[in-house]
Amino acid sequence: MKIIALPNALGAEVVGLDLTREIPEADFQMLYQAYLDHLLLLVRGQKIGDDDLLRLASRFGELMLPPAAHERSGHQVSDAPPAITVVSNVKVNGLPIGELGDGEVVWHSDYSFKEVVGGMRVLHGVKIPPAEAGGTTWFANMYAAFDTLPPDLRQVALQRAIRHDTAYDTNRNLRMGAKPGESSGPVHPIVNTHSETGANSLFLGRRLAHAIDGLPAGESDRLLDAMWQHATQDRFTYEHHWRQGDVVLWDNRCTLHRRGPFDARQERILHAAQVKGDRPLRAPDAHSRPPHPRARAVVEAQPA
Template identity: 50%
Template sequence: MNDEQRVASNGFEIVPCDAALGAAIRGVDLKRLDDSTFAALHRAWLDHVLLVFRGQSLVAEDIVTLVRRFGTPVTSSKLHQRSLDERTSSAALNLPPEITVVSNVRDGGKAIGILGDGEVVWHSDFSFKERPTAARMLIGMEVPPRERGGNTVFLNCYAAYDALPGELKRRVSGMTIKQADIVDTAMKVRPGMSLDMDIRAVPGPSHPVISTHPESGHNMLFLGRRHGAYVNGCSLEESEALLQELWAHGTQPRFCYEHRWSQGDVVVWDNRATLHRRDGFDPESRRVLYAAQVEGHRPYEAPDALSRPAHPRSQHP
């Protein structure tokens, strides 16, 4: 954190992270948000892309109330078009359907949540849907000691776009990428799919490479997921070459913020403007996060996208 960047607003502090995105919020109890405070937090969320709240003590009902502040909640079971019990043990844990459990813990040999303790690759959530989610949050209910891993790395897609060479921006303007749901973020093949499928024949929505944010008005590099992606109108070789170029540029460390979890942390990020990933961690360490998200929009590239200014967090604060 950079104390020189501390800004007071509505009785709380916004402390930008010394990274390409993110700000720590101090002096806010998320259980007791009034409309004025939330409006200021929402503005900070758009400005900084990701907000970190330490030392919170939210229960399930508080999480549902918070996520509803950001929009219409959507369940993972609805997004995946699978039953809730197949995606998460929320029902078994007597949690509301708005909450997904992300955990490596097993109870009686059965996983209580999703994604286990292995690596989770770069992705934006539900990029394989026509309308990917907007606000997304994770709450640290039980986390490993910091030296045992389990950190989450977030990437600023505004900064990735703004740093693209002008020639490449002009080249990809108007292009779209198909996002097919072939593998999950732990690289497990989805039922009915295989890694040797011709991506051109696999159904999936197409999203613009240059995506304009409907609230901030700035442009983002929409990458979604590397696997199951295809640049429409290209040969497979051309598509792979362009995707490789975009991903090599977009996932540079200079665009990232790494979050080291503590119990009680609440991280709220703009899924439309980010990617995130996780390294594998010690399987003997218990890790339980609660996740929730809200409905998003259909991504689009504004007609004047190439002339729009850079996002304020495209450079470190």
Template identity: 45%
Template sequence: MCQAATIELVPTGAALGAELRGLDLRRVDDTSFAAIHQAWLDHGVLLFREQSLSPDELIGFSRRFGALDHAPVQEHGRSIHAGRPELYVVSNVLDEKGRPIGSLGNGEAVWHTDMSYLPRPPKASMLYALEIPPAGGDTHFASMYAAYQRLPPALRDRARGLRVKHDGTYNSGGFLRAGVTPTDDPRLAPGHLHPLVCRHPETGREMLYLGRRRMAYIDGLALAESEALLDALWAHATSPAICWAHRWRVGDLVLWDNRCTMHRRDPFDATTRRIMHRTQVQGEAPPAF
């Protein structure tokens, strides 16, 4: 029987997110993938529970969405997992020599959009849970469609046509990126300018595109004016009313649309273990209106 006939879509009831049940991601045919892709566009974030994916199977499923990015160099200088450059290990675990096996540690990962400091950020990200701590480490998602729609009209009008610098100094765990010299002035920080209001290339819907708050700067404004406007936008973009939190189980795979969502991670106890594998699908065009 085609898996598409057994798929059950269960929305979270929040502003974004849905669970797709009845799927084994190791065996996805074209009809099932079409249903997955449409649900991803409709809901922004998809959850698949009880998966059993080898690294190669995770990479294979991820490639259904497009070419994959190579994983970024981790803050400790290691970048490749067992000869698989597409696989990024997110973990606080140390190996037998006391070296981190992954990146981002156990602290909070602040609100962000993956790799938004690049000229062409990834369009999708996937995170697959291999080991999880007994508490903490939840991942929260925010809808940038809803963030834009819920702005007061005057603030929405002001945001249109502006560009925001997406800083490349620090990663989402607060670690300095390899080879970057930090500065306290966001106008001088490395990064890329993207439109503050974008249009999704597949759905056509308007959305905010913020990236991350730290070291952001709105092009052409005085620094104080940029800070005040960004503070106002972020207050709406991270409102609990437009967010959904996922509590992980081993075997969960979460897929999100990196173009119209932001996400963050709760901290967890450093004495517990968390091991996740992540892949990223290359963006096909720069963010645009």
């Protein structure tokens, strides 16, 4: 097994790994360290099933059930296990087999609307349309985004927290039973000091209906818009062009991701599993923590 860093702000390709087999402990420790070091790992050409995907995910921690699992019977048809999220535009007898369709999915981190947020997230490309159909996925390094913040935004980030909205999903649609303006979401610090790496990252969650706690709406929107504009610059990102059998896993605690739209005439199926993370926490000495190694090159490239 080899770990080859990608020439981007995050990511590494894992070569020589067969996910249909149990990963030896020594190899898994190497894999897990690479996950912490590079934020995202890519394994190409895997012919795996849901059991293999769940076995891989469970090595990273406790599995986290999709929050929409209780809704699946009402508007989805799928034979996937409960711990698997099906991401697809395919319909059977007029009902979707999964979620998110074929439109654009905006920048977000998964399960930021929970007290304990998502940790490792893994996606398997079960059925991937041709590259020209679209549907690439972007990932952004939030360690680098924090460490390059302008001084005024950095000060706000180190002092404030965001109330995370529970009413809207990543398609900007109201969740089942939710009402606008009636969110009971958690308050998380804008800066998360990673529980394993000890480095700081921005933790923004998603933009729609979120607000900086304790600030007037206008001031909150101005600051959040500025943080999002900064955090999603191309220099912090990796764009993944999917191939059949790709497995991509990433650390949801220190990244954002989004998907571009794709040709609605093309069938696209991905299966996902999620591991429980932890509650975001800003360390008392967050203001003086050094950059994460994968953010250092971005920081050093920033003009003085």
